[in-house]
Amino acid sequence: MVLRDFSSPLRKMRGPKNPSLIFGNFREMENDPRVTQKWRKQFGPTFQFKGLFNTRTLYTVDLTAIDHVLKHNNIYQKRSVARPANNRLVGEGLLAVEGEDHKRQRRVMNPAFGTAQIRSLMDVFVDKSIQLRDVWIQEIRGGSTARIDVLSGLSKMTLDVIGQAGFDYKFDSLNGDGTPNEIHDMFHALLHAPNSARLRQLHAGPLLRLLPLPGRKLFKEARKKLFAIGNQMLSETKAAINTSGDPKSVSGGRDLLSLLVRANMSPDVPDHHRMSDSEVIGQIPTFFIAGHATTSSAIAWALHALSANQSAQKKLREELLSLPSETPTLEQLDSLPYLEWVVRETMRVHSPVSYVVRMAVTDDVLPLGTPYVDEDGTVHDTLLIPKGQMLRVPIVDIHTDPDIWGADAADFRPERWEHVPEAVHELPGVWANLLTFLAGPHNCIGFRFSLAEQKALLFVLIRAFEFERAVPDQDIQLSSSALQSPFVKSERNKGSQMPLIIKLYQA
Numbered sequence: 001m002v003l004r005d006f007s008s009p010l011r012k013m014r015g016p017k018n019p020s021l022i023f024g025n026f027r028e029m030e031n032d033p034r035v036t037q038k039w040r041k042q043f044g045p046t047f048q049f050k051g052l053f054n055t056r057t058l059y060t061v062d063l064t065a066i067d068h069v070l071k072h073n074n075i076y077q078k079r080s081v082a083r084p085a086n087n088r089l090v091g092e093g094l095l096a097v098e099g100e101d102h103k104r105q106r107r108v109m110n111p112a113f114g115t116a117q118i119r120s121l122m123d124v125f126v127d128k129s130i131q132l133r134d135v136w137i138q139e140i141r142g143g144s145t146a147r148i149d150v151l152s153g154l155s156k157m158t159l160d161v162i163g164q165a166g167f168d169y170k171f172d173s174l175n176g177d178g179t180p181n182e183i184h185d186m187f188h189a190l191l192h193a194p195n196s197a198r199l200r201q202l203h204a205g206p207l208l209r210l211l212p213l214p215g216r217k218l219f220k221e222a223r224k225k226l227f228a229i230g231n232q233m234l235s236e237t238k239a240a241i242n243t244s245g246d247p248k249s250v251s252g253g254r255d256l257l258s259l260l261v262r263a264n265m266s267p268d269v270p271d272h273h274r275m276s277d278s279e280v281i282g283q284i285p286t287f288f289i290a291g292h293a294t295t296s297s298a299i300a301w302a303l304h305a306l307s308a309n310q311s312a313q314k315k316l317r318e319e320l321l322s323l324p325s326e327t328p329t330l331e332q333l334d335s336l337p338y339l340e341w342v343v344r345e346t347m348r349v350h351s352p353v354s355y356v357v358r359m360a361v362t363d364d365v366l367p368l369g370t371p372y373v374d375e376d377g378t379v380h381d382t383l384l385i386p387k388g389q390m391l392r393v394p395i396v397d398i399h400t401d402p403d404i405w406g407a408d409a410a411d412f413r414p415e416r417w418e419h420v421p422e423a424v425h426e427l428p429g430v431w432a433n434l435l436t437f438l439a440g441p442h443n444c445i446g447f448r449f450s451l452a453e454q455k456a457l458l459f460v461l462i463r464a465f466e467f468e469r470a471v472p473d474q475d476i477q478l479s480s481s482a483l484q485s486p487f488v489k490s491e492r493n494k495g496s497q498m499p500l501i502i503k504l505y506q507a
């Protein structure tokens with residue numbers, strides 16, 4: 001490994017000093033999740049930094065390079081594929097597979113995530129948003145305002161949604177009576193506890209699974225629980241299909257799992273394209289993990305941004321109140337331009353997944369839009385990538401790059417979507433020219449699901465409440481992991497949270 005590093009074609013690439021052979025630049029990135037933006041200013045759009053155990057990692061916001069990486073998933077793959085399925089929280093689910101297995105699973109699963117299916121789930125998104133609204137109204141009762149950690153309610157709401165819309169399974173974590181919920185508490189420990197960002201990063205590398213790292217027990221138990229639930233759900237869904245004899249009559253039959261099991265059993269699918277039971281079960285923790293904390297973090301950031309930008313909040317409320325319905329359809333929500341801009345702007349500045357990491361599985365030549373200059377002053381038009389090279393796609397840094405978005409790139413300003421700069425059209429995202437849901441074969445299969453859920457939440461909550469900041473902006477911090485969870489600087493011991501002052505809205 002050391003020899004390979006000395007002979008790497010990237011060894012002369014510029015980048016920040018490496019302060020530690022064990023932690024590399026990890027601690028600087030943990031202390032300041034935005035430090036990569038400072039390095040980008042110092043070293044240009046393409047540079048290197050060191051990860052844990054001195055792993056050289058390539059960083060680039062160069063769109064020609066990013067496009068190449070995301071399109072060529074035969075070369076640039078996820079690290080997790082190096083780990084055996086029985087060690088992963090997501091088993092053999094879509095988040096973990098590559099190559100032919102990935103193509104096959106995606107083919108069976110794509111239809112369950114189409115617009116027609118998402119439209120049919122709209123009542124779940126709206127009902128659960130109304131339930132959350134009523135929980136907050138209860139908390140306010142007695143006074144006219146309350147300080148509420150919105151992230152906590154939102155993560156219960158999104159967990160209930162993925163349970164019901166994903167698997168026709170009632171978690172009832174939003175039941176409002178404070179009853180502890182085992183699954184919600186497990187996700188809290190994994191995603192929102194004070195040390196969870198660090199634990200997730202520690203468990204990310206293939207080598208690291210060999211070490212007795214802290215948090216190993218937590219991951220093992222979570223895996224056991226998730227797979228036990230998965231097994232139970234799959235047998236219930238299959239039994240419902242077998243009992244009725246008609247796959248179309250499964251308990252409402254519109255949840256993702258029922259759609260997926262039906263699609264997988266369909267006579268139109270050739271045997272060699274079908275998913276095995278363990279692949280189907282792997283999708284269950286996959287949807288939980290990919291589909292709930294991302295959306296709750298998105299809306300927590302949206303409410304935070306709207307608290308800091310009261311005129312945008314007011315404009316949005318006026319537009320939402322113009323709809324003469326408490327329970328809008330997807331078409332009605334999609335017809336509201338300012339709501340669309342607010343969602344886009346949240347997904348740009350506060351993209352819940354702030355970066356993804358890839359590893360080159362073969363040597364490659366990476367094309368660059370902007371050449372890089374190495375330590376010796378030599379200019380390179382392309383990058384020679386050795387097999388095993390790690391590479392970071394810094395989603396939020398690209399979304400807030402002034403060279404692409406203009407001088408106010410870091411500001412939350414929904415109106416920018418009226419006319420975005422020409423350079424934005426070069427971003428290869430699957431939606432709205434943003435990389436929030438990535439691009440290429442691994443783009444987020446659940447993006448329509450999440451956008452519909454986000455719109456339903458904003459519709460219900462902004463019509464019912466006024467949101468204001470509870471702590472100064474600079475006290476809200478980001479976690480250092482890929483999932484952008486918010487923290488309060490002075491209350492780190494409480495884990496992720498987003499406290500806001502909430503008032504009942506009175507016209």
Ligand code: HEM
Nearest residue numbers: 094095290291294295298352353356438442444445446450
């Ligand atoms: C704001 C919300 C969401 C964001 C920001 C988001 C973001 C992403 C990103 C960046 C990826 C690519 C990961 C990678 O390749 O390294 C991804 C993949 C994925 N997402 Fe989402 N996601 C969201 C919501 C959802 C929802 C609601 C679901 C399911 C109901 C979901 C299911 C998945 C799955 C299964 C994959 C793997 C796709 C593949 O590799 O083919 N996501 N998501």
